Amino acid sequence: MPKYQFLNRDLSWLSFNKRIIEEASDANLPLYERIKFLAIYSSNLDEFYRVRVGTYKRFTELPAEDKKSLRENPDIILKNINAEVDRQQHEFGQIFTNQIIPELEKNDIILIQDEELCEEHHQFVKDFFLDNLLPHVQPILLLRKQIQPFLQNNVIYIAVKLFKKNSKKEEESTPTTRRSRYAIIKVPSHRFPRFIELPKKGGKHFIMFLDDIIKLRMKILFPGYKIDSSYSFKLSRDADLLIEDEYSGNLIKMIENSLKKRETGMPSRFLYDEAIPKDFLKFLKGSFNLLNNDMVKGARYHNFQDFFGFPNPKQPKLEKESFHPLKAEELDGKNSIFKSIRIKDRILHFPYQSYEYVIRFLNEAAVDPKVEEIKATQYRVADNSAVVNALINAALNGKKVTVFVEVKARFDEEANLKSAREMRKAGVTIIDSIPGLKVHAKLALVMRKGDKKDYAFLSTGNFNENTAKVYADHGLFTSDEVIITELRQLFDYLENQTEGYEFHKLLVGQFNLRTNLLNLIDQEIKNVNNGHKGYIILKMNGLQERDMIEKLYEASEKGVKIDLIIRGICCLKPNKTYAKNIRIIRIVDQFLEHARAFYFYNLGEEILYLSSADWMNRNLHRRIECAFPITDKKIKKELLDILNLQLRDNVSARILDSKLNNLPITRNKGTRAIQSQIETYKYLNKKETAKKSKQRISTKKTS
Secondary structure, eight states: OOSSOBOOHHHHHHHHHHHHHHHHTOTTSOHHHHHHHHHHHHHHHHHHIIIIIHHHHHHHTSOHHHHHTSSSOHHHHHHHHHHHHHHHHHHHHHHIIIIIHHHHHHTTEEEESSSOOOHHHHHHHHHHIIIIIGGGOOOEEEBTTTBOOOOOBTOEEEEEEEEEOOOHHHHHSOGGGSOEEEEEEEOOTTTSOSEEEEEEETTEEEEEEHHHHHHHHGGGGSTTEEEEEEEEEEEEEOOOOOOSOTTSSOHHHHHHHHHHHHTTOOEEEEEEETTSOHHHHHHHHHHTTOOGGGEEEEOSOOOGGGGGGOOOTTTTTTSOOOOOOBOOHHHHSSSSHHHHHHHSOEEEEETTBOTHHHHHHHHHHHHOTTEEEEEEEESSOOTTOHHHHHHHHHHHTTOEEEEEEOTTSTTOHHHHHHHHHHHHHTTOEEEEOBTTBEEOOEEEEEEESTTOOOEEEEESSOSOTTGGGTEEEEEEEEOOHHHHHHHHHHHHHHHHOOSOOOOSSSEETTTTHHHHHHHHHHHHHHHHHTTOOOEEEEEESOBOOHHHHHHHHHHHHHTOEEEEEESSOBOBOOSSGGGTTEEEEEEOSSSEEOOEEEEEOGGGSOEEEEESOOBSHHHHHSEEOEEEEOOOHHHHHHHHHHHHHHHTOSSSEEEEOTTOOEEEOOOOTTOOOOOHHHHHHHHHHHHHHHHHHHHHHHHHHHO
16 A cells, blocks of 8 residues: 555545535525525536536546556546535535525525415516516427437436327326426526526516526427427536647647537536426437446536526615725835835735736836846736736737737637737737747846846736735745846747756746755754744645645654645645644635745745646646745734734634545634634734835835
């Protein structure tokens, strides 16, 4: 038996998604915040089935001999995944039915499901169906082995069981003696809101699923038939882009062609209403050539991600208070953001502080006559991106602008291709992906003429002003000459892919990132062996790579204390003798914890890196990532203070155990509740207030 054990990456991810369900059940949260967490859970699970489960299904088709070479049996993992999802879906349904619906009703918001409609609502539903829905809900009769309609990805369908009304005698006969017919209706939620608000009545607000409106009026679609029953289902399709030959040919063309195939991928999940009779389900399974492992039980309603748009007639009541990002006094205090960065490094913490400073940085570079060249990476950008607009403006102003666009960013391929076309049209030089690698580093470099200082922005998160409102990340502005020089080298590599580059201050994926991280852990082990303290804090979204985990196990065995803040996938198995000095916490709260930070005690000469990289196989072996050092003492202290708030969190944090349970942190009587995201905002607000006060005093003295 191997010395060390590991958790399965996908079962670990499901444990993270279960943590999101727990937020939906938290009665201390505003009602619509709880509904939002249900929507997040559903959206996450859809993507999981489209990507990860699709991969396992391809593995299940391998010959038995080939399966032996795999680390884990895909058939067993797939069975365990579906069993865990089944348990979670049951819990999800219980929360929705027994907690969310009653809470809505307490607030005079009625989600009509099986309730009898009053005459006014009957008329409204009838008119809405005839005036709006009728042209978009054409049924398709299912004739097995004759007609097999194509099921669109993640679209809700209503399956209908019918009996033909041929004669009075046949109509009066029992269902068992009559021939049943089947049909499907596509729910047009791409054209209409999923939730339809009915007229207010008696001080109450009434809302109805689009699906239920169709079910209530669909008899008009089947003249000559009697409807027996109806149930909803949907099909998720494999969404992974398999580009067979990334090393030759036109990569952009390959991706464009693959995108067309994404919506027609093989089935990865057929989600059905668990109330559907077995014979009905069997007919559907046969009609669409589905396999046993395609079939996943669900509830009456699907696509709960539509609850992101669930109407709140009492807005802003029942919602989280709107969040106002803080200003950064040090960046506001100068007419030029460059002048502020020239004095010292500057750090921003999103979403607690405004992302506008990043846009200002790029806009200033676009118009500054001393700026000669701008280089940047693009992984996921916002719609109508202010970042892209700034880069286009710079090119139109005569600057040389080069942007590396990662066209292989999953589910953002099309958006990235579009923004690349727009920038190219404006004169921006576009570098389109590197075959076999993804560029995940988040970097911008502004180069000025002659001996003028150059400036850079390095971040743990994407250049995306929209996600910066909900993703918790850090971004560093710097004019450090060594970092600037190494960024020039890195961009040169991205443009030319030649060898011979060396990085010392930056840790760069495919060059020195993995090796240096292992060396830093080894140094903590060495320090403990010499009788000193060893301590590591690692914060990231995912931890999978086995060599890194084994090195952490080794450090734990030697006596190095290790705190892990892992939001999602964690393959390190805690509570083992070789992991006795490792503690894993997971924080799920209003904002998505997205930052990566690597801290090493180093005999008191503390080392801290921020990074774009998780410790997943893909990040450490198949991506260009960048970890950048924090050398400014005040910034380092600020980041460590924030990390320590997270380690002390006893409200939103959970301890991950060896069975993938999210264990609440017990608070002793009298212990103060610490919710790290709220405390981080208070901490930064207090610091900004102190800076403003100091600035006012300084201004008075000089006036």
